[in-house]
Amino acid sequence: MPPHLFAHAGGWHLANARRTGVAKIRRYGRVKEPQYQCMNSCFGYIRVSTQKQGEGVSLEAQKDAIQAFARQKDLTITKWFEEKQTAAKGGRPIFNQMLRQLRRGGASGVIIHKIDRSARNLRDWAMFSELPDAGVNVYVATESLDFTSRGGRLTADIQAVIAADYIRNLREETIKGIQGRLKQGLYPFRAPVGYLDQGRGKPKIPDPRIAPIIREMFERYAAGQETYMSLIDWTGGKGLRNQKGGPLSLHGVETILGNPFYAGLIRIKRTGQTFPGIHEPIISVSLYEDVEAVRTGRRGQIKTRHQHLFRRLFICGHCDGCMIPELQKGRVYYRCKRNFCPTKTIREDMIQAALRKELQRLELTARASAKVHADCETVxxxxxxxxxxxxxxxxxxxxxxxxxxxxxxxxxxxxxxxxxxxxxxxxxxxxxxxxxxxxxxxxATQIQQVHRDLAELQKSLVVTYEMATSDEKREFIQNVWPNRKVFGKNVVVEPSGWLQEAVSGNLISFGDPVRGHGRTFGPILELSRKTRARKLSCKASGE
CATH class of the missing domain: 1.10.287 (Helix Hairpins)
Structure with a gap:
């Protein structure tokens, strides 16, 4: 800037600022307080790319080098600007704040440690390199660059271009390394909630404390027992926390339920790419698909206000409509929603009695159970x-x-x-x-053991059902009776194939006992184990 600058159109008058160190500012006849600025006053700017680097010696080393340079050149550092943010992208708040104060005459110069400490992108460098044109002295502590000469500024520009190119190359190499890890089935980022990091080049492993909560969270939402809002309270009671140690938010619950990583699939949200992961999944793909069906509306949310036991479990045998529960005078009634349907209403206790009677019919005698055990050994x-x-x-x-x-x-x-x-x-x-x-x-050995477990379960179907909780009873009903209808006041249920074959004396046919969908061996056997453990607990306590 020339020593005398007049801006008559705006009414501003800045005279002899560099020579006298006094800025006299007049606007429309009003005189502001003069700002006294020393000729050798400078700002000091130091920067590291990450918070972790800021905890080390890098910032102190930069500061020491700048202070030594200032003493050598007889400069006074009036203010420090310290930033912990990458210079590869523009928009650094502290850097922009420093530029604004320099343009307003806050200091006569600025000292940086190196060129790449000021900017690693050409946009920021363009703004920084214009400071000498505005009368601001620019100093580099580690190099003797003269920003008042054409050669010095050319050298600085070349170094800035090299720094920007270094960042571009580093970004490409980083992306290449990330893609390589993803193709290997490794997740090169921070482990999501429910998993633990094991270091570079190693797959994430389930957190033994959090993983069961995550699994139950998916199961409860897929079964319609919870909504996003109710899951916040439920996970809070279980002690589930986000990565910052706080309770899960609505967005946090949605992120977990929508992340296929828990099913063993890595998805990069920004690019839409998917990769099979080699980490141990917490849930099955089929359970994740069930949750997605509820989340996207392909399968309706079945949570109701009163959470009646048989909600959406029975359909009308005449019109195939869902039986709707209603609470009237302390009793729960299930009615068909069609006005002219022969099926009117049926009480919940009548459905309970019909299910108990059907379970008694399906129970195996000791002789039939022994035959199943014998068949398991021979077939x-x-x-x-x-x-x-x-x-x-x-x-x-x-x-x-x-x-x-x-x-x-x-x-x-x-x-x-x-x-x-x-x-x-x-x-x-x-x-x-x-x-x-x-x-x-x-x-084959596991299948035989499953058959034995099912035979033991079928000896005490009524007790297993009575000892179950409300949610377990619903799961029990869905696994034992795939088809459930109401004709007038009569309940008609169709048992699963494995139950019918066992009752008729045939060996249970082969099937996948741990398939993720409902009405399979896995859930019903797990329920049986929970019930047996509950029975033993009751006996031990004398109840």
């Missing part, structure tokens, strides 16, 4: 196991071939990248589900 399931394994492997091969065709369509330009990413994500999810099914495929 071989190796052939059925091989058939099941071959069927799943064929489905895996078909899905992998489908992915190859998708890639070919993308390369040929027939498929847009966004469409490809969406189809690839769904294909990865199906492929992961099939691989999980293959991994969970039981051995």
């Amino acid at each position: 071989s399931t190796d052939g059925k196991l091989s058939e099941a394994r071959s069927a799943i492997e064929l489905q895996i091969n078909d899905e992998e071939a489908r992915q190859e065709r998708l890639t070919d369509l993308l390369i040929d330009g027939t498929l847009e990248r966004a469409t490809y990413a969406d189809r690839k994500a769904k294909s990865d999810q199906r492929l992961l589900d099939l691989k999980q099914q293959l991994a969970r495929l039981p051995s």
Whole structure:
């Protein structure tokens, strides 16, 4: 800036500021207080890229170098600007604040440690390099650059371009490394809630304390027992916290339920890419799909105000409409929603009595149970196991071939990248589900043990049902009776195949006992174990 600058149109008058150190500012005849500025006053700017670096010696080293330079040049540092933020992107608040104060005459100069400490992007460097044109002296503590000469400014510009290019190359190499980790099935970012970090190059592992809460959280939401808001209270009571140690928010609950990482699939939200992970999943893919169906509205939320026991479990046998519960005079009635349907209402206690009677009919006698145990020892399931394994492997091969065709369509330009990413994500999810099914495929010994456990369970169906909680009773009913109807005042239920075969004296047919969907062996056996543990607890306490 020349020594005398007049801006008559705006009414501003700045005269002899550099020579006298006094800024006389007049505007429309009003005189402001003069700002006294020393000729050798300077700002000191130091910066590190991250908070973690700021905890080390980097900032102190920069500060010491700048102070030594100031003493050598007889400069006075009147204010320090310290920033812990990367210079690869623009918009640094402290850096911009310093520029504004320098343009207003807050100091006659600024001292930085190195060129790359001021800016690593050309936009910020353009603003910083204009300071000498505004009469501000720029000093670099580690180099003898003269910003008043053309050669000195050219050298500084070249160093700034090199710093910007370094950041671009570093970004490309970082992205390349991240992509490599993702293709290996590793998640190179911070572990989500419910998982623990094991260091670089190692998969995340489930947190033994938090993972069961996460699993139950998915199960409760998929079963319609909870909403987002009620899950906040439920997880708070369980002691589940976010990564900052605070309680889960509404967005936090939504993030957890919508993250396929818990099912073993890595999804990069920004790009839409998906990768099969090698970490241990907390939930099955089928459970995640059930949650997604509820979240996206493909399956309605079934939480009601009163949480009646048989809500949405029974349908009208005449019109196939859902039986709606109502509380009237202390009793719960289930009615058909169609006005002219022959089925009117049925009381909840009548449904309870009908279910108990049906359970008594399905219970095995000691003789029938012994026959099932004997059949388990003699009947071989190796052939059925091989058939099941071959069927799943064929489905895996078909899905992998489908992915190859998708890639070919993308390369040929027939498929847009966004469409490809969406189809690839769904294909990865199906492929992961099939691989999980293959991994969970039981051995012949395990199948025989499942048959024995089911035979023991079927000896005490009524007791198991009576000892269960309300949520467990609902799960029990869904697994024992796939089809449940009401005709007038009569309850008609159709038992699962494994129950019918056991009652008729046949060996239970082979099936996947741990498939994620309902009405399977896994949930019903788990419920039986909980009930037996509850019975033992009651006996021990003398109840």
